[in-house]
Amino acid sequence: MGGVTLALLVGLLVPAAQGLANATQVGGVSNPLQLRRLNLPSKVFDRNGNLLAVLSDADNREPVPLSQVPHHVIQAVLDTEDNTFYLHGGIDLRSILRAAKADATSGQAVQGGSTITQQLVKNSLLTSQHSLSRKVNEAVLAYRLAHQLSKDQILDRYLNTVYFGNGAYGIEAAAKTYFGLDVNQLGTGQAALLAGLIKGPSPYDPLAHPQAALRRRNQVLDLMVANQDLSSSRAAALESVPLPTSVNNPSPQQATPFVEEVKLRLLADPRLGPTPEDRYSALYEGGLRITTGLDPAMQAQAEAAVRHQMPNSGGRFTASLVAVDPATGMVRALVSGNKASQTGYDVATGRGGGGGRSPGSAFKPIVLMAALAAGHSLYDTVDGTAPCTFQ
Numbered sequence: 001m002g003g004v005t006l007a008l009l010v011g012l013l014v015p016a017a018q019g020l021a022n023a024t025q026v027g028g029v030s031n032p033l034q035l036r037r038l039n040l041p042s043k044v045f046d047r048n049g050n051l052l053a054v055l056s057d058a059d060n061r062e063p064v065p066l067s068q069v070p071h072h073v074i075q076a077v078l079d080t081e082d083n084t085f086y087l088h089g090g091i092d093l094r095s096i097l098r099a100a101k102a103d104a105t106s107g108q109a110v111q112g113g114s115t116i117t118q119q120l121v122k123n124s125l126l127t128s129q130h131s132l133s134r135k136v137n138e139a140v141l142a143y144r145l146a147h148q149l150s151k152d153q154i155l156d157r158y159l160n161t162v163y164f165g166n167g168a169y170g171i172e173a174a175a176k177t178y179f180g181l182d183v184n185q186l187g188t189g190q191a192a193l194l195a196g197l198i199k200g201p202s203p204y205d206p207l208a209h210p211q212a213a214l215r216r217r218n219q220v221l222d223l224m225v226a227n228q229d230l231s232s233s234r235a236a237a238l239e240s241v242p243l244p245t246s247v248n249n250p251s252p253q254q255a256t257p258f259v260e261e262v263k264l265r266l267l268a269d270p271r272l273g274p275t276p277e278d279r280y281s282a283l284y285e286g287g288l289r290i291t292t293g294l295d296p297a298m299q300a301q302a303e304a305a306v307r308h309q310m311p312n313s314g315g316r317f318t319a320s321l322v323a324v325d326p327a328t329g330m331v332r333a334l335v336s337g338n339k340a341s342q343t344g345y346d347v348a349t350g351r352g353g354g355g356g357r358s359p360g361s362a363f364k365p366i367v368l369m370a371a372l373a374a375g376h377s378l379y380d381t382v383d384g385t386a387p388c389t390f391q
Contacts, residue, residue, distance in 0.1 A: 033141060035125065035157065036124045036125065038059075038061060038063065039057075039059050039285040040059075040285065041054050041061075042054075042056075042284065042286060042288035042289070042290060043055070043288070043289055043290065044259055044290045045289070045290065045291050045292065046292060046295070046296050047291070047292065047294060047332075048295075049291075050296060052258070052294065053255060055263065057284035057285055059167075059169040060167045060169060060249075061160065061168075061170045062170065062173050063170060064171065065156065066152055066155060066159065068183065068184050069159060069184070070183070070184055070186065072186075072191055072230075073171065073183060073186055073191040073195075074159075075227070076229075077171075077194075079195075079220070079224050079227045079229055080195040081119070081195070082115045083223075083227055085117075088115065089146050089147075090115065090118070090144075090146025090147075091115055091117070091139045115142065118139060119158065120142075120154060121142045122134075123162065123163075126141070159171045163198075164198065165197050165204075166201075166205065166249070167249065171183050174197070175190075175194070176248055178194065179248075180248045188234070189238040189241040192218075192221050192238070193213065193244075195220050196213070196216035196219065197216075207244070207246070207247065217239075217243070218239050221239060222235065257334060257336035257346060257349075258294055258299075260346075261334065261346075262290065262292060263283065266283050267279050267283060272286075293328070293332055294331065294332065294333065294334075295323075295332040298323055298333040299333040302323060302333035302334070302335050303333075303335055305321065306319050306335045319335075320337030320346075321333065321335040321337075334349075
């Protein structure tokens with residue numbers, strides 16, 4: 001049996017060695033790798049910076065620079081996932097040999113051996129498929145990435161990429177999801193729980209499997225003690241800290257007629273991309289910060305005006321209001337006149353109703369102002385037979 005295992009190990013390591021040899025060639029290392037773009041939701045704000053909506057077809061992720069991640073959070077992750085991260089060149093041969101031996105003995109992939117760099121490669125360049133060829137490719141690309149980015153750059157990207165369960169991608173989203181805190185507010189016990197989730201977000205979910213999560217959290221505390229990043233007495237005290245019993249998922253923002261209009265205009269804006277698919281990707285996955293001219297006080301006043309002035313007609317009549325700043329053209333308030341304007345006719349914008357509706361007598365003051373600006377008097381008689389223009 002020992003001879004068979006040795007033969008299998010040799011078979012596993014030969015292609016890895018060949019791949020690494022190729023990677024060390026000038027072309028292999030100098031040819032830069034392009035990590036997969038992080039999908040981020042876009043956010044719409046009013047003129048005062050208040051959040052109006054989150055436009056998302058992407059992951060729950062809030063990137064945070066490594067400089068804002070506390071030292072004890074970083075150490076919890078490193079001690080758990082890759083305690084020689086700052087020492088190796090992207091791959092840890094001892095871990096690979098240990099995992100290869102376990103896999104060869106069992107005849108299948110049963111043990112990891114991936115460094116943080118390899119995990120980043122898997123999450124950003126490859127798939128999660130368990131196969132020898134993928135592991136070899138992962139090691140080769142990790143070696144290349146380690147010579148392309150600094151250690152801090154790799155760790156920064158890793159902490160913003162890795163999945164922590166319950167829809168949270170990245171350490172900042174995880175801190176908010178499980179504890180309702182920013183990452184720079186996390187304590188050591190909380191950091192240990194999050195670090196433990198990386199290995200298995202589902203089996204160590206504190207809500208679904210609290211006992212397994214507790215054991216895993218305490219195991220991470222023990223690893224921090226073993227790596228001299230935490231005292232035994234402090235670890236013992238933290239083992240009694242309770243686990244979270246609920247999560248804080250992002251609150252979905254209700255779409256309003258104003259936000260719907262913003263979305264439709266951006267989806268038709270060539271500055272976001274030449275094709276509809278490009279524009280959709282930019283809007284829902286590009287992490288845009290969209291600041292509008294909507295004035296929340298004027299919006300409230302506009303809604304109240306329409307609500308109080310409009311008689312109760314059982315739905316027979318509708319009214320709308322659009323307030324535009326004449327100096328800038330910014331829309332300060334919009335009341336659509338149709339509660340279902342996202343799918344039906346919007347009285348304010350004319351969307352959903354073919355050619356729209358005539359403004360009727362509401363347009364007369366505009367025509368009058370144009371006539372006065374052209375030199376006419378209020379007492380002039382004007383032939384309104386079309387075509388009629390004021391020069």
